Structures are given as C-alpha cells and as structure tokens.
Amino acid sequence: MALPSTRPRPLLKSVGSALSQAPVSLALLGVIWSLAVITGSVTKGPSPELASRISAGVPSLGDGRVWTLWTSGLFASGLTEYLLAGLSVLVIAAPVEYRIGSRRFAIAAFVSQGAGTALAVAVALLVSQVSGSWGSELHTHLTQDPLPWILGALLAATAAMNTLWRRRIRTLVLVILVTTVLFAGHLQDLTRLSAAVAGLLIGPVLFGRAVRSPVLGGTIRERRTLVALVVAAGVLGPILAAFSPHAIGPLSALRELFDQVPYSPRELLDVCADPALYDECRKGQQALRLSGIGPVVMNLMPSLLLLVAAEGLRRGRRAAWLLSIYGHLALVAVTAASVLVRITEQDEARSILYGIHRHGSIYGEWIPLLPLLAVLALLLVTRRLFDVRARRGTYRRVWAGTIAATVAALVIYLVVGTVLSDGFDRDPGIGTLLRDAPRRLLPPVYLQLFEPPVMPLTAGATLLYEWIGVVVWATFCLLVLRSFLAPPAGQDLGGAHKVRELLHSPGGDSMSWMSTWPGNSYWFTADGRHAVAYRVHSGVALTTGGPIGDHASLGTAVDEFAAYCLGNGWTPCFYSVGKDIASIAHEHGWGHLQVAEETVVDLPDLAFKGKKFQDVRTALNRAQKQGIEAQWTTFTEAPLSVKEQIVDISEEWVADKGLPEMGFTLGGLAELSDPEVRLLPAIGPDGHVHAVTSWMPVYRDGALVGLTLDFMRRRSDGFPVAIEFLIASAALLAQQEGIGFLSLSGAPLANADGGESGVDRGALDALLDLLGRTLEPVYGFRSLLAFKAKFQPRYRPLYMVFPDATALPSIGIAIGHAYLPNLSFEQSGRLLSRLLRR
Structure with missing residues (x-):
C-alpha cells in the first residue's frame, strides 16, 4: 500500500518565493554583512574601539550610548557568529516574517531587541x-x-500559532535559553533570554490576543x-558547563573541575610529609582527586543517571519518575549541606556537583538550589x-545485576590493589583498602570533607582507583535504561x-x-x-467489548x-x-444500559447518489478539484514527513481542546503503530496532510469483512470537509476490495432515537441521557453521531x-478511570468550569 504521488514545487522555487516575501529579514541580513565587511569585523568581530561604541553593556549605557541597544544587534563577535546569524535569519527570521507579515515582524x-537588551x-x-563573581563579570561585559x-x-x-506549536516552540526555546544563562552565564546569553521574554510579552499586543499560558498540555505523550x-x-546544563572553561553562570561550578592541579602525585607526597604544610596538603589532595578524566567522568555519572x-519519563515510566524525584532530592540535600559548610567554615574548597562559586555571596551560594x-x-x-x-521482577533483576557488579568491582579493587600496593602513597594493606573500597563507588566531588586513606601514584594504581566506580555506575545506568525499553506491565505479549x-x-465483531490495545489483560x-x-x-473487571471467539458458545464464555x-x-x-x-x-438476570450508538455503512450496494448524499458528493468533488488524494497505507509504511504531520495534527487537536484526552474505547496515536491498522490520510499536491483517519480490521473465518473507524483528526487550517x-x-x-461494511464506530453517551424502541427507560437510562447532554458541549459525542448520519448508516x-x-x-468510577486515566487536578477544574459555563 503506497501513498498517492505528490507534485511538490521545485525546492529552489519554493525557497525563493518565501524569501521574496521577507524583505525586512533580507534587508537586515544585508546590513549585518555590509557592516561586517566595511568595518573589517568578519573574522574577529569589531575592534575594541568600535566595540565600545556599538556594543551593549553596563559601561555603554552608563556612558549614555543608548543606541547600542539596537546597534549591538547588527554585529557579531567573529566569523562563526556571523555565519550563525546569517543561517538564523534564513531559517528563522524569514519564515517568521512570511507568516506574520513584514510590518509586525x-x-x-x-521592540524585542531594544527592550530585551535593556532588560x-x-x-x-x-x-x-x-x-560576587558572576555579577562582577557581567558588569564589565x-x-x-x-x-x-x-x-x-x-x-x-508564537501568539499567532496554534496551541501545539506555540507550546513546543516556547518550551524548547525558553528551556535552552534559561539553561544557557544559568550555566554559561554571559551577557550575550542573558540578552537572548531577555529578548525572547520581551517577544513573548509583545506578541499578544501585536495580534490583539490575550496572553495564553504556556503551561504543559496536549496529549499524555506530548506532556511527558x-x-x-x-x-x-x-x-545537560552542568555537563556542558563542565566542558566549558569560560562559563561564568551561577551554576557553572563544574568548570572548576578542570582547574590546573598545583602538584603532581609525587610532589604532593613530599608536601604532605611536612606537618607544617597540612592545609596545603589537604587542598592538594582535593585538587588531585578531582582532576583527570576518571574523576570527571565519575562526577558526571549521577547526571548521566x-x-x-x-x-524513562518520556516513556511514562513510574520508576523513572521515582528515580528523578529521589535523585533531585539527593542533589538538593547535598547542595544544601555543602552551602552550610561553605558558609560556616568560609572554606575555599571546591564545590559539589551543582556547586558554588568561590568568593561568592551568601545569596549566590543558595542559587544552585533554585533550579x-x-x-x-x-x-x-x-x-x-x-x-x-x-x-513483576524487572527491578529485582536491575538491583541484582547492580549488586553483582558492585561486589565484583570491590573484589577486583581489593585483589588488584594488594598486588599494586607499591603504586600507592603508602602501603595500603587489606584493612586500608577495605576502608577505602566503598568510597570508590561515590563521585569524588562528594568526598571533599573526608581525608583519603590512600592515594595512587602510578598509572596502574590510578586506573584502578579512578575507574572501578565508573564501571559500577555505568552498569546501573545500562540496566535501568534496559528496564525502560522493555515492555511494561499489562502488555501480555503471549496473550x-x-x-x-x-480475531482472525x-x-x-x-x-x-x-x-x-495496550492496557488490557486477557x-x-x-x-x-x-x-x-x-x-x-x-x-x-471492565471488558473491552464482548468475548472473542465462536459465536455459538458465547453464553458459556460469559x-x-x-x-x-x-x-x-x-x-x-x-x-x-x-x-x-x-x-x-x-x-x-443481569442489568444492561445503552452507553453508545454504533453507525454501520453497508458497502455492497452503496452509491453516493441522490439528495441525501449531497454533502458527501460535494466533499469528493472539492477534493478532486484541489488535487487532494487518499490511498491506504499504514503508520509504519508512511514516509517520515507524513508521520510527523499526523503527530502534529493529533497534538494540535488535543491541545486546542485544553481538556484531557480520552482513552479506553477511543484510540490515539499509540494505537496507530499496529501494522494491521490501515491509515487513510488526505494529502494535497504539495505533500500537505490535511486530515487522517485510521481503520481497524474486522475478520470472519480468516477473511477481511469490514473496517472500523478509530482515529479521526483534521488540521485546523486544512481542507474544511476533509473528514x-x-x-x-x-x-x-473498501467497496472495490469486496469488503462488506464500514463501521464508523460508536458515539459514547449518544443514541439516534433517544433510546431503544420498546424498552422502558428507567432512572439510570435517564441519568446517562443527562450526562450525555451535559458533556456534549465539551466532547461533542452527539454532534459526532449527527455528523455520521450524512453517510446514511444503520x-x-x-x-x-x-x-x-x-x-x-x-462501575462508574472504573469507567471514568478507564476513559480518563491521567486526569490532573488542573484538567478536572477546567472540565468542571466548562460544564458549569455551558
């Protein structure tokens, strides 16, 4: 099954057309490069004399050079930065101008350049x-x-974008910019963040809209x-800071791990031999323990975990959430302890992983706790x-593997350490190695307040001393990652x-x-x-439909x-x-209630003729005129570009509702990956996906006899009658394949004639009818049933x-949990408020 052929315009023609409608962006790009060439700033940036006149900063504004708020946005600090600026104009600025218009752009x-730089x-x-240190650096930048x-x-x-892309762009950009400010911390990074915030504030004014909160929303997949x-x-922030020796941000203390060590191991041995140099010996030991590749890797292992x-959080794993919670609690506790020691002792020792700058103020020392x-x-x-x-048993295996790796590592350390006893600063002995062995499992940055029982001198002893713990942590990380990749509980693969x-x-039925679908037991x-x-x-025990199997003996199965x-x-x-x-x-003697109405279209004699099918014929004719086509495929066989658009359409559809996505008998993105589920997208001549539907198979005695509609999403700005x-x-x-019927699926809490003919509707039926009318303005189940009536179903x-x-x-609680398993307090309040307004 292949997608319909598309006829995209030539790439160069499309790009040229877009750029031709972004005159402001191209003009600014021309100004930037012209100034760079004229002033000789292309390779190394503006000269010091020129920089003092056009660059923004506390000194410039302090001298009254207000124009630097804008001129600073027309220069860059070197060739790499100029190339990055040019690429950003073409990839970001020009498409944004094309979308919102040159005047608004x-x-x-x-405004964002001026206000952001001033802020x-x-x-x-x-x-x-x-x-202390960060502020003094920024003051001169x-x-x-x-x-x-x-x-x-x-x-x-983003104020003019749909909910999905507004949330994605804001979250991604702001997270990156905030992280950069906290760890790199240069005035350039702070200006980018401030300009982005200024853009957020002026966007609603430009488009005449109220500020829409960028809170996490959308499908469960997107929110995770x-x-x-x-x-x-x-x-990643502290990891990047560790490898950035020029980082000055309030959380950049990891760069201190790369400071030059004042002594070699043998030089330090001579220093420590002199009792008068005890303090110098202690500082040298700390510096030596934190230097080199092994200690740095060991210090980063908690971050890797x-x-x-x-x-695991991306996959919705509960264990990943617990690991993240306990990991951050441990970091908070260790950071707070280090701050207290730093304040009380006024020591200049190195800080812990999310550490503290030396010579910083008390306020600055508590900053690492905030993120x-x-x-x-x-x-x-x-x-x-x-x-x-x-x-069951997954994490028993994780802990068993980790304990086995730990025991093996400690035994190796004791045995090999004894053999290499001459490679340490003193004859360790088995007792000294036993006391030191547990410390090999902790990042050395956490051991600064403790005297080392033994220090390595030779390459072999150093390799053993520094890397034995890394092996244990790496094993633990791999086992945890493997547990997240394994099928979760509730997926009975054999069943x-x-x-x-x-079903075949x-x-x-x-x-x-x-x-x-996932979540069922069998x-x-x-x-x-x-x-x-x-x-x-x-x-x-809430079933998903009735018993599957031989129809003649369903009663026995029940x-x-x-x-x-x-x-x-x-x-x-x-x-x-x-x-x-x-x-x-x-x-x-059991009771029953009607909870939905299924609509079925019989295909053998179907012909979209007559007045009753006028809307359907109009949709087919309009699609043909606009070159929109549809052909069977599956989610796994669809091109990547089509998959990405389907995900975008689904996320936008859920996000714009601002309400929880329902599950149980209502499928979502997760159910599309089934290779037996057919996908039918509506694709325009330019490859643009306007809408998509998915169809579940219905077999009888091995033959495909029907298809059931499940997933149904339309792009908000797409072809209006795409569905x-x-x-x-x-x-x-399906008619061409000889398939017997299409089921347009069931509409919950809705029925075609107000109830089943001949059945006395009691109080419970009336209650369900009331619930259906109440939820109609929010979820539109009855409108959906009315929409399906266009196809004249039974x-x-x-x-x-x-x-x-x-x-x-x-049973009501169970059904509510099945349909809305992840209903948050915020979503509950939003749902209730909508119902009350209606």
Missing part, C-alpha cells in the same frame, strides 16, 4: 550588587549579537516529552503522567498474540480489535476458544468469565457490547452489562 524585532543590562547591573531580535520575533510570532525535556536540560531517567527545586516541583505536579509500571489469532479466525476459556480483554479498576471475576473478588462488567451479549446477560472526503474515500476503496446500540445495580457506583 519589524515591530517585534525592533539584560538592568539584570546585569542588579546582579553585580548581590553576587559588552555584547554584540543578532540573535536577540531573531529570537524575540520568533517568540512574538515536555517534562522529560525540562529534566534533561537541567541535567538522571539523563537516563529523562528517557533543582523548580524541577522537583514540576515532577511532583505532573506525577499522574507517569503511571507505566514495569513487569495478545493468541487474541489476534482468535473465527473473528470478532466490529469493535473487537480494540482488545489488542482471560481465556479452558479450551482456548474464547478470550476476553479486560482491565481492573476499583474492583471492577458464564466462565463471570465466575473467574467473582473468584477474584471483582465485579464483572461487559462494556460496549452488542444486543447478543445483552440478551444473554438478560437471561441471567467527509476520507470516510467517503474509505467506503469507495444504527447498532451498544450496551453496558452488569450483574447487580448496586455495583453501579464502583
């Missing part, structure tokens, strides 16, 4: 009053950099990714997102394979393919001829599953089942079947 660039200089002046106005215009333009991004940025945890506490608060607030648990076999033959009859997919919440549930102390509840299961349950076009196209394409009621009406409160 010019205003955004001018940065003000912050530098303020910091110089309360901080001058900056010339075109990126502030480019970033300011970009952040201003954003949290992981923040955690990773906090981890938190980086692994960030990958740690901020990340910790973010993790606590978003804890509901991380509920994916590992299979899922058996269920798929039953003898087959299931139109909704049965949902039983393959029960099988003793003869293996039937299966039930279910999930347990609040003591209720009885056996009910007995299995009662034996485990659960209340069985068959959810979203057809009239056949409802009739079987009724014969057993009508896709459903009609799916019907025509209607099939779907029921919830339960043994006892007294269990309905717990």
Whole structure:
C-alpha cells in the first residue's frame, strides 16, 4: 500500500518565493554583512574601539550610548557568529516574517531587541550588587549579537500559532535559553533570554490576543516529552558547563573541575610529609582527586543517571519518575549541606556537583538550589503522567545485576590493589583498602570533607582507583535504561498474540480489535476458544467489548468469565457490547444500559447518489478539484514527513481542546503503530496532510469483512470537509476490495432515537441521557453521531452489562478511570468550569 504521488514545487522555487516575501529579514541580513565587511569585523568581530561604541553593556549605557541597544544587534563577535546569524535569519527570521507579515515582524524585532537588551543590562547591573563573581563579570561585559531580535520575533510570532506549536516552540526555546544563562552565564546569553521574554510579552499586543499560558498540555505523550525535556536540560546544563572553561553562570561550578592541579602525585607526597604544610596538603589532595578524566567522568555519572531517567519519563515510566524525584532530592540535600559548610567554615574548597562559586555571596551560594527545586516541583505536579509500571521482577533483576557488579568491582579493587600496593602513597594493606573500597563507588566531588586513606601514584594504581566506580555506575545506568525499553506491565505479549489469532479466525465483531490495545489483560476459556480483554479498576473487571471467539458458545464464555471475576473478588462488567451479549446477560438476570450508538455503512450496494448524499458528493468533488488524494497505507509504511504531520495534527487537536484526552474505547496515536491498522490520510499536491483517519480490521473465518473507524483528526487550517472526503474515500476503496461494511464506530453517551424502541427507560437510562447532554458541549459525542448520519448508516446500540445495580457506583468510577486515566487536578477544574459555563 503506497501513498498517492505528490507534485511538490521545485525546492529552489519554493525557497525563493518565501524569501521574496521577507524583505525586512533580507534587508537586515544585508546590513549585518555590509557592516561586517566595511568595518573589517568578519573574522574577529569589531575592534575594541568600535566595540565600545556599538556594543551593549553596563559601561555603554552608563556612558549614555543608548543606541547600542539596537546597534549591538547588527554585529557579531567573529566569523562563526556571523555565519550563525546569517543561517538564523534564513531559517528563522524569514519564515517568521512570511507568516506574520513584514510590518509586525519589524515591530517585534525592533521592540524585542531594544527592550530585551535593556532588560539584560538592568539584570546585569542588579546582579553585580548581590553576587560576587558572576555579577562582577557581567558588569564589565559588552555584547554584540543578532540573535536577540531573531529570537524575540520568533517568540512574538508564537501568539499567532496554534496551541501545539506555540507550546513546543516556547518550551524548547525558553528551556535552552534559561539553561544557557544559568550555566554559561554571559551577557550575550542573558540578552537572548531577555529578548525572547520581551517577544513573548509583545506578541499578544501585536495580534490583539490575550496572553495564553504556556503551561504543559496536549496529549499524555506530548506532556511527558515536555517534562522529560525540562529534566534533561537541567541535567545537560552542568555537563556542558563542565566542558566549558569560560562559563561564568551561577551554576557553572563544574568548570572548576578542570582547574590546573598545583602538584603532581609525587610532589604532593613530599608536601604532605611536612606537618607544617597540612592545609596545603589537604587542598592538594582535593585538587588531585578531582582532576583527570576518571574523576570527571565519575562526577558526571549521577547526571548521566538522571539523563537516563529523562528517557524513562518520556516513556511514562513510574520508576523513572521515582528515580528523578529521589535523585533531585539527593542533589538538593547535598547542595544544601555543602552551602552550610561553605558558609560556616568560609572554606575555599571546591564545590559539589551543582556547586558554588568561590568568593561568592551568601545569596549566590543558595542559587544552585533554585533550579533543582523548580524541577522537583514540576515532577511532583505532573506525577499522574507517569503511571507505566514495569513487569513483576524487572527491578529485582536491575538491583541484582547492580549488586553483582558492585561486589565484583570491590573484589577486583581489593585483589588488584594488594598486588599494586607499591603504586600507592603508602602501603595500603587489606584493612586500608577495605576502608577505602566503598568510597570508590561515590563521585569524588562528594568526598571533599573526608581525608583519603590512600592515594595512587602510578598509572596502574590510578586506573584502578579512578575507574572501578565508573564501571559500577555505568552498569546501573545500562540496566535501568534496559528496564525502560522493555515492555511494561499489562502488555501480555503471549496473550495478545493468541487474541489476534482468535480475531482472525473465527473473528470478532466490529469493535473487537480494540482488545489488542495496550492496557488490557486477557482471560481465556479452558479450551482456548474464547478470550476476553479486560482491565481492573476499583474492583471492577471492565471488558473491552464482548468475548472473542465462536459465536455459538458465547453464553458459556460469559458464564466462565463471570465466575473467574467473582473468584477474584471483582465485579464483572461487559462494556460496549452488542444486543447478543445483552440478551444473554438478560437471561441471567443481569442489568444492561445503552452507553453508545454504533453507525454501520453497508458497502455492497452503496452509491453516493441522490439528495441525501449531497454533502458527501460535494466533499469528493472539492477534493478532486484541489488535487487532494487518499490511498491506504499504514503508520509504519508512511514516509517520515507524513508521520510527523499526523503527530502534529493529533497534538494540535488535543491541545486546542485544553481538556484531557480520552482513552479506553477511543484510540490515539499509540494505537496507530499496529501494522494491521490501515491509515487513510488526505494529502494535497504539495505533500500537505490535511486530515487522517485510521481503520481497524474486522475478520470472519480468516477473511477481511469490514473496517472500523478509530482515529479521526483534521488540521485546523486544512481542507474544511476533509473528514467527509476520507470516510467517503474509505467506503469507495473498501467497496472495490469486496469488503462488506464500514463501521464508523460508536458515539459514547449518544443514541439516534433517544433510546431503544420498546424498552422502558428507567432512572439510570435517564441519568446517562443527562450526562450525555451535559458533556456534549465539551466532547461533542452527539454532534459526532449527527455528523455520521450524512453517510446514511444503520444504527447498532451498544450496551453496558452488569450483574447487580448496586455495583453501579464502583462501575462508574472504573469507567471514568478507564476513559480518563491521567486526569490532573488542573484538567478536572477546567472540565468542571466548562460544564458549569455551558
């Protein structure tokens, strides 16, 4: 199955067309390079004399050179910076101007450059009053950099973007800029951040919109990714600072690990032999223990572990959340302890991992705690997102492997250390090595307050001394990463394979393919001829559809599953089942309620003719005129560009609602990866994806007899009748294959005629009807059912079947948790407020 061919315009023609509509960006780029050539600033930046007149900073503004707020944005500090500026104009500024218009772009660039630079200089002046080293450095810095106005215009333009891209761009840019300021800390970095903030503030003014909060939102997948991004940025910051000897930011203390060591090991041995040089000996030992590649790598291992945890957060792992929480708590505790020691002892010793600058003020010494506490608060607030648990025994194996590596490392250290006893500053002996062995497992930066029992002198002893702990930490990190990559709990791969076999033959009904979705557990009859997919919440075994298997003996399967549930102390509840299961349950004295209405389009005699199909024909004709095509594919077979657009459409659709994404019987992105699920995107002649639908297969005795609509998303600015076009196209394409029917799936809490004919609607049915009317303005289930009526379907009621009406409160809680498993307090409040407004 291949996508329809597209006819994109030539790349050079498209780029040229875009650039021709960005005159301000190109003019500024021309000014920057012209000034660079005229002033001879291309290779090494402006000369000191010129820099003092055009660069922004506390000295410039202090001398009244206000124009430097803008002239600093027209120069760069060297060839690399000029090339970066040129690339940024073409890749960022020109597309932004093309999107928001030259007038708005010019205003955004001018205001963000001036206001951002002024704010940065003000912050530098303020910091110089309360901080020692960082403030004194900023006070003397001058900056010339075109990126502030480019970033300011970009952040201003986000006010006109959809929710998804607004949140992504703001989060990514601000996280990077804040991290750069905290760890690199130059005035240039501060100016970029300040200009970006200025752009955020002027954007709503330019577009006449209220400021929209950039809080985390969207699908669970997107929110997990954003949290992981923040955690990773906090981890990568100190790592980058460690390898940046020119970093001056408040959190750049790791660069001190690369300071020159005053003594060699043998020179230090002579120093320590003199009792009068005790203090010098102690400082030399600390410097020596923190120098070299081995100690630096060991000091960075906790950061590497938190980086692994960030990958687990992206995957929603509960263990990754706990690891991140405890890791940040440990860093907070160690940092606070180091600050207290630093303040009380006034010692000039080196700081800990997220450390302290020497000669800094008390205020500056507490600054490293702030980002740690901020990340910790973010993790606590978003804890509901991380509920994916590992299979039983996963972390027993992780700890067993780590303990085995630890024991092996300590034994090697004792044995090899004894053999290499001449390579240490004193004859260690087995007792000394035993006392020192646990310290080899801790980053040396945490051991500064303790005297080393032994120090290595030779290359062999140094290799053993510095790297034995790295091996243990690396083993732990790899085992933890492997646990995050393994299938989580609840994914019964063997059971899922058996269920798929039953779904092919003898087959299931139109909704049965949902039983393959993640989150389900599986029960099988003793003869293996039937299966039930279910999930347990609040003591209720809630099924995903009815039993799968031989239709003639469904009653036996229902009885056996009910007995299995009662034996485990659960209340069985068959959810979203057809009239056949409802009739079987009724014969057993069970109750049933209609919870949805399925719409089915029969294909053999389908022809979109007559007045009743006017809307459908209009959609097909409009798509044909605009060159929009649709053809079957799968998510795995689709080109990368199509996949990315599908993800964007889905995230935008969820983000714009600002409400929690529902699951259980409503599929999302995660369910698209099934190779048997068909994808039908609407693609324009330029490769632009306007909308997408997905279709689950329905088999009977091994033959494909139907397709069921699941995923349905349309781009907000795309082809208006794209969904009508896709459903009609799916019907025509399936008809050509000889497929019998299309199910347009069920609409929860909605029915076509207000109830099933001939059935007395009691109080519970009336309650569900009231709930459906209440949720309609928010989720639009009834509007969805009305939309599907365009295709003239037949209607099939779907029921919830339960043994006892007294269990309905717990069943209601279970259904609510199944549909909204990650509902946060904030989303609950937003949902309630919308309902109250309606």
